[in-house]
Amino acid sequence: MERKSERMKMHQVFTVSDGLYIPLGSDTQQVFKEVKDGVSSIKEGQRFDFPETTYVSQFSDDPSLSYEGSSRLEAMAKQSIKNSIAKLPRKLDTEDTGFIICTTKGNIDLLEPEKTFSQQSNEMYLFRLASKLSTYFGIPHKPIVISNACTSSLLGLIHGMRMIMCGKYKHVIVTGADIVSAFTLSGFRSLKALSSSYCKPFDNDRDGINLGEGAGTIIISADASLSSYPEQIILSDGFTSNDGTHISAPHRNGEGLHTILRKLVSKHGASTSDFISAHGTGTKFNDAMEARAITRSGLQNTPIHSLKRYFGHTLGACGIVESIICIQGMLQNLLIPSLGLNKLGTDDYLNMVRRPEERELRSFIKMGAGFGGCNAVIRFQKAEA
Amino acid sequence: METFNYSVIKSGMIKSSQYPEFNWDGTTSADTNFLQSLYEKMKVEYPKYYKMNELCQSGVLSALLSLPKNYEVDYDPDKLGLIVQNNSSSLVSDFPYSKEYYCTREKIYQPKPSLFTYTLPNILIGEICIKQKLLGENFFFISEEFDLEPILDEVRFLFETGVLEGCLIGWAEVNPDNINNFFFFLTPDSFNNHQLGEQINQLYFH
Structure with missing residues (x-):
C-alpha cells in the first residue's frame, strides 16, 4: 500500500455543477423559482393504507420518470445526475472522477417481507444500486456508498471534498437520493415524529416532520474552469x-x-x-x-x-x-x-x-x-x- | 507483529490482540449462542445491550475488544473517530421490521418503534459512541466486500490534518446466519507503518 510520508498538499475544491430531481421541480432553476414564489410540493392525502391523512412530498406517477428497468429511486438519482452533467461546460474525464452515492434506505420499496433474507433481490443491496448507476454513467472507479441517516449526503460531500483536497480524485460526483415508502412513513409514524399537518420548522406549534422524496447531485472539482456557475463557488x-x-x-x-x-x-x-x-x-x-x-x-x-x-x-x-x-x-x-x-x-x-x-x-x-x-x-x- | 489493536468476532472464531482470554477457535461449540456467551464472559453488564439488534450487539463487543485499554485518559473524545463498513446495511433489521409492519397494518398500524430505529446501519455507530464516548468524525460506508481504500483515504486525511488522534475502524457484517466482524484501532503512529495494509488484509482474510 502506497503512503505519502510528506504532508499532503491540499487542493482547493470548487462546486462546479448541480442537478435536482424532486417533486417540486425537475431541475434546479424550476425548483428555485417555486421556492422563490413560496410554493410547496407537500400535499395532504391518503397514502399506503394509513387511516389518517398524511402530508408528504411525493412524485405521483410522474410521466417524465421513465422506469425502463430502473427502480423509482434509480430513476430519480439518474435524472439528477444527468441534469448536473448536462450543465458542465465540457465533458468530465471519468478516469479522474469519483462517484459517491448517499442514501438511507435505497430501494426499500422493493423489500419483499414474504421472502427470506437470502431470497431478497439484488436491488436491496446499496452497493448494487451504486454500481448500476456508475456503469450507466461510465465511471470506471468503484463507487462509494455512504448510509449515515439524515447526514448521509453531507458526509458524501465531506468525503468527496477531502478526496479532492488530498489529490485522490480530480472530480467527484456526489448524489443523494431517498424515496417516500410505506416502510419509512410507518416508522416515523410509530415514533410519533410525523406532523399532523404541514410541518412548521422552528415554530412554537411545530409537531413533527413531513417526509419528502427525490434526488440531488453536486459535482465538485479541483478544476475551477469546469464551473457551470456565473461565479466560482468553493466548498471550503x-x-x-x-x-x-x-x-x-x-x-x-x-x-x-x-x-x-x-x-x-x-x-x-x-x-x-x-x-x-x-x-x-x-x-x-x-x-x-x-x-x-x-x-x-x-x-x-x-x-x-x-x-x-x-x-x-x-x-x-x-x-x-x-x-x-x-x-x-x-x-x-x-x-x-x-x-x-x-x-x-x-x-x-x-x-x-x-x-x-x-x-x-x-x-x-x-x-x-x-x-x-x-x-x-x-x-x-x-x-x- | 501488528502495531495496532484488533479483534475478530465471527461465527466460529473470537480473537482479540489485547484480551486473549476471550479467544475462541470454534472447536468447543457447547454454546448455542456464542455472542451471548462472549457478552457474559466479558462481564459487560450493559442493560441497553438487550435492546439492540445483533449488528449493534456484536459491534459493541468488537469495539470493547479493540479499543486500547486506557484510551479514555489518553485521548480527547472529540478526536476519536469511528468508521464502519458492511455489505448489507441494516437489512438484518429491515426485514423483521417490514414483516411486523405488514402483519400489523390491517389491525393496529403500529409497528414497534424500537424495531424501526435499528433499520439504519449507522445506529451501530451511535451505540458504540454512546458506550465508548467516541465523539469525533463518523462515517458508515457500504461495500460488497471489505474495502480498506475509502476508509484509509479518509483516515489519512483526518490524521494529517489533525482532526483525529485515534480512529476505530470496523467491518461489521451480520445476517441471520452469520456474524463477521473485524475491528481495529489506528493512531497516526500506527498509520505510518508501511505494512499496515498488508497486516490488516492478513488478519482479516486469514
Whole structure:
C-alpha cells in the first residue's frame, strides 16, 4: 500500500455543477423559482393504507420518470445526475472522477417481507444500486456508498471534498437520493415524529416532520474552469461528529453540533457565514437542539432558515438537495425565507429569515443531524474576486 | 507483529490482540449462542445491550475488544473517530421490521418503534459512541466486500490534518446466519507503518 510520508498538499475544491430531481421541480432553476414564489410540493392525502391523512412530498406517477428497468429511486438519482452533467461546460474525464452515492434506505420499496433474507433481490443491496448507476454513467472507479441517516449526503460531500483536497480524485460526483415508502412513513409514524399537518420548522406549534422524496447531485472539482456557475463557488470546509448520548434523539445542548460549528467559527470568525441553512425538521427536539448549538457557537445573529416546508424531509438526500437551493440563493444574493414559521418556538433566539431579502451573500453553512447521534456541517463560499 | 489493536468476532472464531482470554477457535461449540456467551464472559453488564439488534450487539463487543485499554485518559473524545463498513446495511433489521409492519397494518398500524430505529446501519455507530464516548468524525460506508481504500483515504486525511488522534475502524457484517466482524484501532503512529495494509488484509482474510 502506497503512503505519502510528506504532508499532503491540499487542493482547493470548487462546486462546479448541480442537478435536482424532486417533486417540486425537475431541475434546479424550476425548483428555485417555486421556492422563490413560496410554493410547496407537500400535499395532504391518503397514502399506503394509513387511516389518517398524511402530508408528504411525493412524485405521483410522474410521466417524465421513465422506469425502463430502473427502480423509482434509480430513476430519480439518474435524472439528477444527468441534469448536473448536462450543465458542465465540457465533458468530465471519468478516469479522474469519483462517484459517491448517499442514501438511507435505497430501494426499500422493493423489500419483499414474504421472502427470506437470502431470497431478497439484488436491488436491496446499496452497493448494487451504486454500481448500476456508475456503469450507466461510465465511471470506471468503484463507487462509494455512504448510509449515515439524515447526514448521509453531507458526509458524501465531506468525503468527496477531502478526496479532492488530498489529490485522490480530480472530480467527484456526489448524489443523494431517498424515496417516500410505506416502510419509512410507518416508522416515523410509530415514533410519533410525523406532523399532523404541514410541518412548521422552528415554530412554537411545530409537531413533527413531513417526509419528502427525490434526488440531488453536486459535482465538485479541483478544476475551477469546469464551473457551470456565473461565479466560482468553493466548498471550503466540512466536519462530522457524534453526540454519544442517544440513538434516536439529539443531544439536549446540541453538544455534537456545537463542537463542529465551533471549528468553523474558530477558522472563519463569528461572521463565518452570511446565512445558515438549518436541518430544521420541525420536531420539538431537533429544532431546539439546533437553536442551542447555534447560540452556544455565537452564531445567533446569522440569518437562518429551514427549507423542509418547501419539499419535506428528503432524509439521506436532504443535505445535497438543500445545499443546491442555497447555492442558487447565494448566487442570486437572495435570502430564502423559512416557510411555515409564525411564532419562533425555541428557547434560544434565532435570526429567522421571514421574508425574501436581497443582500450580498458570499458564504453559507449547511447543517444536518440524524439518528445514531450524527451531526455534520459544511460551508460554501464564493471565490474572492 | 501488528502495531495496532484488533479483534475478530465471527461465527466460529473470537480473537482479540489485547484480551486473549476471550479467544475462541470454534472447536468447543457447547454454546448455542456464542455472542451471548462472549457478552457474559466479558462481564459487560450493559442493560441497553438487550435492546439492540445483533449488528449493534456484536459491534459493541468488537469495539470493547479493540479499543486500547486506557484510551479514555489518553485521548480527547472529540478526536476519536469511528468508521464502519458492511455489505448489507441494516437489512438484518429491515426485514423483521417490514414483516411486523405488514402483519400489523390491517389491525393496529403500529409497528414497534424500537424495531424501526435499528433499520439504519449507522445506529451501530451511535451505540458504540454512546458506550465508548467516541465523539469525533463518523462515517458508515457500504461495500460488497471489505474495502480498506475509502476508509484509509479518509483516515489519512483526518490524521494529517489533525482532526483525529485515534480512529476505530470496523467491518461489521451480520445476517441471520452469520456474524463477521473485524475491528481495529489506528493512531497516526500506527498509520505510518508501511505494512499496515498488508497486516490488516492478513488478519482479516486469514
